Amino acid sequence: MIANLSLRHNTEIITTPKKIKRLNRYVSGINKLLHTNFISDDWLARKLWQPHNVTDRDIVICNDWQFKRSFQPTIIKNFSGKKVLLVRNLVDPQFMRSIEGVFDKVYSFDKQQCEAFGMDYLHQFFPYGVDDAARLYSQIAVPGNAAKCFFLGRDKGRTAAIESIAQKLRDVNCVVDFHIVKDNDTQGISEYHIDEGLSYDENIEKSINSSILADINKEGQTGITLRVLEAIFFNKKLITSNSEIKSQDFYRPENIFVIGQDNLDDLKSFINTETVAVPREILHQYSPDYMLEKITADVNGASPAHT
Secondary structure (H helix, E strand, C coil): HHHCCCCCCCCCCCCHHHHHHHHHHHHHHHHHCCCCCCCCHHHHHHHHHHHCCCCCCEEEEEEEHHHHHCCCCHHHHHHCCEEEEEEECCCCCHHHHCCCCCCCCCCCCCCCHHHHHHCCCCCCCCCCCHHHHHHHHHHHHCCCCCEEEEEEEEECCHHHHHHHCCCCHCCCEEEEEEEECCCCCCCCCCCCCEEECCCHHHHHHHHHCCCEEECCCCCCCCCCCCHHHHHHCCCCCCEECCCCHHHCCCCCCCCCECCCCCCCCHHHHHCCCCCCCHHHHHHHHHHHHHHHHHHHHHHHHHCCCCC
């Protein structure tokens, strides 16, 4: 994603050099031995940022799962520009207390979570821009006519619901390509269980070469998932349990079947109906380009660009 963005925007990935990682381990080891935080690692973070000539208009963007890793909190705190956190997962009050005062902006892709914790709402965004996704599709797509539905996700107690959908699809002669990654919530045995997830490249290849994608949310999740965005960017049918999706600007009844709202008797006709391409201007709003434009506008006070 960053490689594609860097072709159109002034962006780069900041990595921690091995030397600084090694020095940080020494500092942590000494503090652990002394049972204190006597030696600060702030100087290491400042050393990391020094070659980048950071100004107050520069922006560092971090994901929630990255922020807690190793040396990351110190690196973020010592950045002299604007600090932005993207919360991709459902978090709790303890997490919110841990980031208090660190970031200039905190975004979530889940509207309910934004309301609960006072975060700013941001559309989930696809890792590929509109043209990037079109090029990727043309490189990977293999011609095929059979209806095939793809699902990949962790169990999270959803096996029974996923198996039920699989059977409904089989009943209307749709090929089922489901992969449920076993986790701590897994009970019993399913023909769809796998021990390890697929790589993202494998996931994308299966999405592109399926006619239908399945999006089964865990309870309490209302945000737009990457699976939904794969469907709209690659012009695929979508079967989802997300009841909020009908309010989205990309919703088209020809493209999206909502479990619990749409009639299962209509599943076969839904599968056999042609998809309707989502307009480019709507897709752009779910692209990494728009994400960058919006965040830059929010923190530096300019209007997001449009295409």
